[in-house]
Amino acid sequence: MEPSNSTAISNHSNTRGGNREPLASKIRPKTLDEFVGQEHLTAKGKPLRVAIEKKELFSFILWGPPGSGKTTLARIYANAVGADFYELSAVDSGKEDIKKVVGSRQLRLGGKPKILFVDEIHRFNKAQQDFLLPFVERGDITLIGATTENPSFEIISPLLSRARVFVLNEHNEKEMGQILKRTKLKIQKDARDWLVQMASGDARQAITTLETAQALYGAITLDTLKEAIQSKHLRYDKKGEEHYNTISAFIKSMRASQPDAALYYLARMVDAGEDPKFIARRMVVFASEDVGLAVPTALVVANAVFEAVHKIGYPEATINLAHGVAYLAQCKKDRRSYDAVFEALDDVKKFGNLPIPMKVRNAPTKLMKDLKYGKGYEMYDKESYLPEKLKKKKYLK
Numbered sequence: 539m540e541p542s543n544s545t546a547i548s549n550h551s552n553t554r555g556g557n558r559e560p561l562a563s564k565i566r567p568k569t570l571d572e573f574v575g576q577e578h579l580t581a582k583g584k585p586l587r588v589a590i591e592k593k594e595l596f597s598f599i600l601w602g603p604p605g606s607g608k609t610t611l612a613r614i615y616a617n618a619v620g621a622d623f624y625e626l627s628a629v630d631s632g633k634e635d636i637k638k639v640v641g642s643r644q645l646r647l648g649g650k651p652k653i654l655f656v657d658e659i660h661r662f663n664k665a666q667q668d669f670l671l672p673f674v675e676r677g678d679i680t681l682i683g684a685t686t687e688n689p690s691f692e693i694i695s696p697l698l699s700r701a702r703v704f705v706l707n708e709h710n711e712k713e714m715g716q717i718l719k720r721t722k723l724k725i726q727k728d729a730r731d732w733l734v735q736m737a738s739g740d741a742r743q744a745i746t747t748l749e750t751a752q753a754l755y756g757a758i759t760l761d762t763l764k765e766a767i768q769s770k771h772l773r774y775d776k777k778g779e780e781h782y783n784t785i786s787a788f789i790k791s792m793r794a795s796q797p798d799a800a801l802y803y804l805a806r807m808v809d810a811g812e813d814p815k816f817i818a819r820r821m822v823v824f825a826s827e828d829v830g831l832a833v834p835t836a837l838v839v840a841n842a843v844f845e846a847v848h849k850i851g852y853p854e855a856t857i858n859l860a861h862g863v864a865y866l867a868q869c870k871k872d873r874r875s876y877d878a879v880f881e882a883l884d885d886v887k888k889f890g891n892l893p894i895p896m897k898v899r900n901a902p903t904k905l906m907k908d909l910k911y912g913k914g915y916e917m918y919d920k921e922s923y924l925p926e927k928l929k930k931k932k933y934l935k
Contacts, residue, residue, distance in 0.1 A: 561749040562742050565720045566610055573614065574720075574741075575713040576607060576706055586611065586704065590618040595651050597674055597681040599659070599689050599698070602706025605740030608684035611706075612655045621651035621680065628661035633669050640673050652679045659683035660692035667694045674700055688782075708739025717741045723748055729760040736767070781812075785820060793828050797867035804863050814855045818844040821862050832872035839865055878933035885928060892925035 567573040570580050570587055579586040589596070600608040616623035624639045639654055656662065662670070674681045674697065681701060685692060689703055709717065714734045718725065725733075725748065737744035751758045751766040784806055791799035807817055818840070825840035843862035847855035897919075901912035922929050 560746070561721060562745040565745070567614065568617070570614055570618075573607065573610065574716045575709045576611070579611075579704055579706070585702075586615065590615060593619045595619055595621070595680050597701040599683040599685060599693065599701050599703045600706060601685050601687075601689055601703055603708050603739060604686060605737070605742035605744070606706040606708060607741070608706060609655070609657060612653075612682045612684065615682070616653045616655070619651060619653075621653040623653050623655060624679075625655045625657065628656055628658045628666075631656075632666060636666075636670055636673070640678055653682055654679045655682045655684070657684045658686070660685040660687040660689075664694055667697050671697050671700075709741055710739070711735075714739065714741065714744060718744060718748070721745060721748055723752055723758060725758045726760065729758055729763050732760055733763055736763075784810075785817075788817075789820060789824060792824055792863065792867040793871065795867055795869075795871070797864050800863050800867045801860060804859060808852075808856050808859070814847040814852060814859060815844065817859055818847045818862070821859075821866060824866060827876045828871050828873055829866060829869045830872040830875045832870035836866060836869050874934055878935070882933050885931070889925075889927060892927050894925060895923055898923045 570590060573580055576586075578584060581587065588594075600611060602608055613623060626635050626639070636654075639652075656670075670681070671694070673679050681697075683689075683693070683701065689698055711734050714737065715730070718730060718733070733744050733747060737747070747763060747767050748758060751762040754766060755762040784803055788800060788803035788807065791797075791803060804817065808814075822837070822840040822844055825836040829836040840862060843858050846858040850858065896910050897912065897914040899906070899911040901907045906912075924931055
């Protein structure tokens with residue numbers, strides 16, 4: 539099927555397999571003045587508004603959480619600059635779909651700027667991104683990519699260098715309230731407050747939940763919303779930004795001796811289905827890196843936790859993880875061994891293989907003994923065995 543262009547955008551959303559147009563599509567803003575949120579990009583004097591006002595055409599990546607307005611902003615921009623708009627999803631598109639867009643008669647003869655919007659562009663593999671690159675380089679298309687993942691990790695450097703990156707934020711509670719008002723649906727206050735909290739800034743999820751509750755039950759109350767959504771799934775991609783943010787918060791909480799915070803971030807990872815062995819491996823590293831010499835047996839405990847989760851698995855392994863986290867978080871901390879070895883590594887990189895003192899060299903042959911390898915060595919010697927250039931160096935402070 540030929541990808542949609544800007545002349546058919548209105549029809550593109552009106553039918554989906556014969557179904558009525560979703561509410562989120564019906565109330566989608568058509569201009570920046572209607573758009574709610576992302577003031578750092580859309581307010582007066584901010585980059586996207588300036589680009590639209592000047593009709594400046596350039597490739598860019600919209601990086602932000604689900605429901606933050608990435609697709610809407612792409613469509614507003616394309617319409618404002620008078621471009622044909624072609625939309626692909628990286629989930630179910632590939633090289634052939636890109637060829638259809640680039641090679642289409644409308645693109646070759648239409649005379650308008652051509653914008654290719656790739657939703658979830660991080661799902662394109664390296665080969666697919668490499669294939670897209672020359673079309674962007676030659677200006678055959680202007681690329682707008684939308685991603686929930688850090689572009690630095692997911693998009694190849696040559697493509698990333700040819701596009702600006704705009705970071706979108708979760709909608710705050712005030713913005714979510716404004717967006718829900720656009721639905722013109724009657725919502726009880728406690729239901730509205732709960733929905734705003736539950737959606738975590740995801741406007742599309744909030745609108746879809748409202749629409750479902752209205753369709754199923756005829757009224758939007760706290761109970762009908764809860765029935766409509768059934769369960770809340772935390773946003774957590776094991777290869778994405780949220781994964782790294784959560785494990786970082788987990789480690790830093792243990793480092794700060796905050797067991798409550800550490801257990802909370804542990805719970806988020808467990809709830810999201812994070813591999814328990816991954817969590818336990820980080821705890822083994824932490825036991826040496828942060829607890830270190832203060833409580834040498836912490837490494838024994840961390841290894842025991844790793845063995846336990848390896849043998850037991852979820853759900854019971856959650857208890858083993860919690861035991862280890864609570865213990866490590868409350869241990870005294872001593873990073874001297876960690877700091878020492880990396881300071882030594884810096885000297886190795888700086889000075890290379892400095893000559894090892896003769897007295898501590900191995901002397902397995904007569905020749906080596908004749909060359910004074912090992913001569914003068916005494917057990918428990920007080921003289922430094924460091925290379926001459928580093929004799930006065932102290933790593934373990």
